[in-house]
Structure formats: structure tokens, C-alpha cells
Amino acid sequence: MTGLQSLMAAYLAVWAIFFGYQFTIGRRLRQLQDEVERLKAPAKH
């Protein structure tokens, strides 16, 4: 692997880690919001 290829690999890895983390945050948020809706539902009836 050349120096430039290593640099690009590192750059992509950094973006993948941060976007991967953001994805997990989004997924956890959706799960919590779904649970909020589920817990609120009986109160509406």
C-alpha cells in the first residue's frame, strides 16, 4: 500500500467511525421514540 493509499484509508476509516456512531445514535433515538409512543398509547384510550 502506498503512502497515499494509506492516507486515504485512514481518512475513510475516520469518516466511517463517526458516521457509524451517528447511525447508532439515530437508531437508539428511534427505538426510544417508538417506546414512548407505545407507553403513551394506553393513556390515550
Place this chain on the structure above:
Amino acid sequence: MAHGAASVAESTGHHRWGAGLAETLAVAALLGIAGYAALFVAPTERTMGVIQRIFYFHVPSAWTGFVAFFINMVGSIAFLRTRNLKWDRLGVASAEIGVVFFTVVLVTGPIWARPVWGIWWTWDARLTSSFVLWLLYVCYLLLRTLVDEPERRAVVSAVFGIFAAFDIPLVYFSIWLFRTQHPQPVIGQGGALDSRMLNVLLLCWAALLGVMALLIRQRCRLETLRHSVEGLRADAERNATGN
């Protein structure tokens, strides 16, 4: 039930998730400028060539990780003194973000090392202590999943967080205390970095600190929502058993 529902509304309906748009755009712009500077503005290092530019996100990621873990230690101490769960939420948020940044460090380091040293990894003092630091905070996060009761979970986490923070100075000073494979410091004691490189390095650090602040705030809000949901769940269970 009303209190839990009000907390949930505060966490989701009346606060926009993540930071405000202006702050996010400002950090994104700073990150873009820093990235451009790291790849195109900073001078090319004489012996290593372009691969040395990994330094501009490897080193600031490590420093930002240290800051995040320090915030965790502050939150842990503050929780033990006040028993206010907002400090626990700050603790878990900063620990998680610190793990993310140190994952960047542990991934970019070997990518740099392979062509430069000829090996992906070595168990020298700096690399080993960095790996241990990352592992300690991964254990902190795992430990939290084992305790259900919020107050007890916060106490256990706070004690562990304070203990884990003792590794931070060990990682930082390992370069001076031990013979290591890792490059010697380029700023501070014994270091002499080109001023243009130093400016780009500090710019990248500022950008990553901005990212850290946004992520910690976002993660704190997630934890607040999770706490509210736990309250709603407990209310629902009480209503179900009471009826």
C-alpha cells in the same frame, strides 16, 4: 406518569435533536477547513511523505479523547458529591464519545505504522497504555448495562470512571517515562514542529473539539430521554399492578 410524559416532551418535542443548526454548520465548516488544511495546506514531511498527514487527525483525536475522558472524571466526581443524575448523563455521554475518538486513534495509528514501521502494532508503552485506556472505557460502558437501578448504576459508573481516569496521564507521559516505538513528542518538551504544521494541527484539534461538544450534547439528550422512558415504564408497571 405526568412528570415522565413532561420530561419526554422536553427531551424530544421542544428541543431540536443534536445541536442547533448554526452550531452544527459552524463545526462542519471548521471541520471542512481543517480537513482541507491537513490534506493540502500543511507542508509535506520530508522523510515520511504524504502518509505523515495522518498525524493531523490521529493526534487531535487522541487529545480530544483525553478531554472527553477528563470530562467523564469531572462528571463522576460531581455525581458522587451531589447525587444529581445529570452528572451521570454527562459521564456516560463523554465516556462514549471518548471511546469513539480513541477508536479513531487505534485505527489510524496502525494504518500509519504499517508502511512506516513495517508492522501494524507493537506492545510498547504508548500503544499498550492507549489500548488499555480504550478498553477501560469500553468496560465502563458495558458495566452500565449490568446494573438496572439508575442511582446504583450511576454510583458504580462514577467510581469506575474515576479509577479509569488514572490511565490518562500514564498514556500521555509514557513517551517520556519509557523507551517506546511511538514517535517522540513534536510539541512541548523536546518537540520542534514546523510552525505551519503546528497551526494545522491546532486547527484540526479545534475542529474535533467542536465535534466532541456537539456529540456530547446530543448523547446527553439521548440519555435524558432514556431516563424519562425508564420513568414512564415504571409508571406503566405501577398502573398495571395497581389496577
